[in-house]
Structure formats: C-alpha cells, structure tokens
Amino acid sequence: VVRSRKTAHIPSVRYGQIPGFRSWQGAYAYLRDPEATLKEGYEKYPDGCFKVATLTSELIIVSSTEKLGEYLAAPDSQLNVQDAINEGIQFQWTMGPGVYFRPYHIPIVRGKMTQNIANMVPALQEEITGLLDASIGHPADFKEVAIHDVTIDIIAKVGNLALAGPVVAHNQAYIDAAIQYTLDLMVSAEFLRPTPVVAKDYVAYLTPAYRSKKKCEKMIGGYIQERLKATDAGEAKTQDMLQWLIDSAPPEERTMPQLNERLLALNVAAIHTTTMTLTNAIYTLCTEPEKYLPALREEVHQHIPDSQFTKERIDSLSKLDSFFRECGRVGAIGTLASGRLARHDFTFKNGTVIPKGYMVSGSIPVLHKLVSPEEAQFDGFRYSRMAEEGKKQMQAVSTSNDYLAFGHGRHACPGRFFAASEMKQIFANMIVRYDMKLTLGTKPMRLYIGPAKIPETKLKIQMRAAQ
Numbered sequence: 001v002v003r004s005r006k007t008a009h010i011p012s013v014r015y016g017q018i019p020g021f022r023s024w025q026g027a028y029a030y031l032r033d034p035e036a037t038l039k040e041g042y043e044k045y046p047d048g049c050f051k052v053a054t055l056t057s058e059l060i061i062v063s064s065t066e067k068l069g070e071y072l073a074a075p076d077s078q079l080n081v082q083d084a085i086n087e088g089i090q091f092q093w094t095m096g097p098g099v100y101f102r103p104y105h106i107p108i109v110r111g112k113m114t115q116n117i118a119n120m121v122p123a124l125q126e127e128i129t130g131l132l133d134a135s136i137g138h139p140a141d142f143k144e145v146a147i148h149d150v151t152i153d154i155i156a157k158v159g160n161l162a163l164a165g166p167v168v169a170h171n172q173a174y175i176d177a178a179i180q181y182t183l184d185l186m187v188s189a190e191f192l193r194p195t196p197v198v199a200k201d202y203v204a205y206l207t208p209a210y211r212s213k214k215k216c217e218k219m220i221g222g223y224i225q226e227r228l229k230a231t232d233a234g235e236a237k238t239q240d241m242l243q244w245l246i247d248s249a250p251p252e253e254r255t256m257p258q259l260n261e262r263l264l265a266l267n268v269a270a271i272h273t274t275t276m277t278l279t280n281a282i283y284t285l286c287t288e289p290e291k292y293l294p295a296l297r298e299e300v301h302q303h304i305p306d307s308q309f310t311k312e313r314i315d316s317l318s319k320l321d322s323f324f325r326e327c328g329r330v331g332a333i334g335t336l337a338s339g340r341l342a343r344h345d346f347t348f349k350n351g352t353v354i355p356k357g358y359m360v361s362g363s364i365p366v367l368h369k370l371v372s373p374e375e376a377q378f379d380g381f382r383y384s385r386m387a388e389e390g391k392k393q394m395q396a397v398s399t400s401n402d403y404l405a406f407g408h409g410r411h412a413c414p415g416r417f418f419a420a421s422e423m424k425q426i427f428a429n430m431i432v433r434y435d436m437k438l439t440l441g442t443k444p445m446r447l448y449i450g451p452a453k454i455p456e457t458k459l460k461i462q463m464r465a466a467q
C-alpha cells in the first residue's frame, strides 16, 4: 500500500494496529467488506472525509452531499474524471490514446444520440420482440431462464443497432466479441497498471484487449470503410452513432481502425452497465412479483395498449420509471460514485486537502441513504406516489448529490437517457409477455469486485407466457 504524509491529516477507517502493516490490514478490511467500511467511515466522520486503503493506494471518501457538490464543481484541470477512469481501466492504453485524449464521442452521446431516441424506438421494438421470441418464446408452463444471458444479448444487439445499424448488430460474432471486449479490457488493465509508464505503450500490444480490438476490426472494418466511402461520396443516408462519429471526427480519428476503436469504447460504456442495471431490475421484480408485476403490467397495458411503443409512451410510464429509480438507489452497481483523480491539490472549504495523485469518490451507501434498514428498504413506487400526490416525480435519469447511479455534475453519464429508455422498453415488453418469479429456494446475490457491486450472472429465474 502506498502511504503518504500528504494524506496524514485525513482520518483512516479500518486500518490495523500492527506497525508497518496498518494500511495493508486496512486494504484487506476494505476489500473484504467495502460497504461496511464505508458505513463505519460515515458513522465516525459524518460530515467529513476519511480514507480507506487499497492494495496500491489510498482512496479519499466523502459521505456528505455538500462535499460531493464541492468537489464535483472543481474544474477538470484540478479533479479529473478521465484520469480517474484511466486509473481503473487504463483506457489510454487498453482502448487507445484517441479515446483518452480526444473524447469527441461524449458530446455526440449527450446530443445527437439522445435527440434521436424517439426515431430509434420502432427499430428497437422489432429487435426486442424478435429476440424475446427466439430466446424465451411463449412457454405455457414456467421454465428456468438464465436471464442475464438473455439480457446481455438483447442489450448488446439493441445498443449496437443504435450505434452502427443492423449490419453490425446482427453480426453475432461481433456481438459476442463486443461483449467479451470489456472483460478483456479489465484483465488487460490489471497487467498494465503496475507496468512502468514508459513501457505501457508497448505492453499494450501484448494484451487481450488489443487482440480483441483487431479481431473486431476484421469483422466490421469493411462495413466501416463502406460508410466512410458513402459519406465522402455524399451518399450517407443512415442516422446512427457511426454516422455522427464520421461527421465530427477530428482528421486523425476519421479512419477505419480509429472508428472501430471508438465503437468499442462506446460498447464498453454501454453494454455491461445497462445489462447489470436491467438484470438487477428483473431480479428485484422477481423477488416480490405479486407486489409489482400486476401494477406495472397494468400501467403498460393502459399506456401502450396496442404494443405500439413510442418514446412519449415509454416516458409516460410513471410507475416503471419509479421502479427503475428505486433500483438505482438501492441496487446501484457500484459502492463508490463519481471518482475524480487530483491533477493538483484540491482543498475543501473545511481545509481538508485531496493531494495531487489521489482519488476522491462519493460513498453510495451513505449518499443513497442505505445506512439504516428502514431507509434501505426497497419501495418501488416511492417516486410515482410523488406524482399521485401532485408533487414533481423524481425521474430515473435525474441525477443529484444524493442520486448517483449515473454519477452527477458535468460528467454525469450522457448515455443515461438512451439507457433508461432502452431498459424500460425491454422491461415493459417482458412484463406484458411473461409471468416471472424466482426459483423456489434461490435469492439473487451481489458480487463485490473492487468498488463494483454486480448482480450475479448465473441465477435462473422462472418465466412463462403471461396468463
């Protein structure tokens, strides 16, 4: 564990007593039970910051909404999100320097892609119903379904339909490779992190992520070339992410290999995040089906009686939105939020300093009010009741200092409008088509991998055609 005098003024949580090994013991305690460590930090230092140890460094954690707001307002030149993500997945080397130094895709996701959601809904609907028919069908009796596998395939195809159209979305080998790419990236990051900076550029060529990227280039490179040619000839007709990337790429990014890389970067941002979030929502529904399934189904029948999905109709599903927001509050897929790495020292109003080179993050269990069992209780219609009471309903996509499933501030997830719409469309289709419940004696578990808290992937649930 790297410890420094620079963080000596910040109190530590769960560090041990053995001289010389205190922070090692701290890292062990934190990695074993991150949530309990974060809750203990809050109980000891409710308005302040504290630090926890990891195997390679120390993390500075804030549990107060004020402090979160304070650091999220800092300029990128001081507290940087790209550097924070780079620390985790080494994407400057695993994906490529273009994605790190020239993130021109982010405003396109926030702008064009979000504005185009309504146009995409019909194509998504055809894709979703086709995939549900093929994977689950209409069983008259309950059958076991490995729902995570179904979900990840649908999300990857629907996502790539929006990113690059049907030619790419229906290339099963590419879809499988795009799903695998994120996992290869994680493994590659583990190799690259301890590698000295001067060697990283070279070691990157030896990683599984690089091999996967090249494999994908072979699969869809020809298609990207065609789209580039069509654009140059003034014959581009398709409206999708690939087109907007081609239209606004800086010259060094407007090439087949670089566009392939950028599409993979978007796949990394979009596939597993959305799959885990949707899978968690399905598990949550299956945990209390009698409480939620009839009410949600009725809402979908009422607002979308003829299965003609439109963006407006999806947006009008207030109970479904509430259910998703509550899933994001209670079951967010991470224990830490909105990590930022200090490029320069940052000083909070109370004088605490985040020293250059250190990471600061928000504590999800505390900021999402999960500390007491009462507050942590899942209440799927918590937010739709606000609308029923004449108040403004808090939406699944609206972020705040105490709702961080999509982060918050300038760098809050720009893909959340698409992700929420897509997840609701898939979920609504499932709700009207299927009865769903857990298999007797099973319970969805969560796995902790560093700060991530992911729904298990092997659980089989019971599904049959709706009766």
Ligand code: HEM
Residues within 6 Å of the ligand: 081, 082, 105, 106, 109, 266, 269, 270, 271, 273, 274, 275, 277, 337, 338, 339, 404, 405, 406, 407, 408, 409, 410, 411, 412, 413, 414, 415, 416, 418, 419, 420
């Ligand atoms: C349910 C699904 C998703 C979840 C839970 C999620 C979550 C997040 C979170 C927590 C952040 C970091 C925010 C922060 O640090 O404050 C983020 C950033 C980002 N997400 Fe998402 N995301 C999802 C889907 C998507 C999709 C579908 C796309 C693209 C189509 C996308 C693109 C991005 C990008 C480009 C960033 C970086 C933004 C920046 O650095 O300014 N995400 N996402």
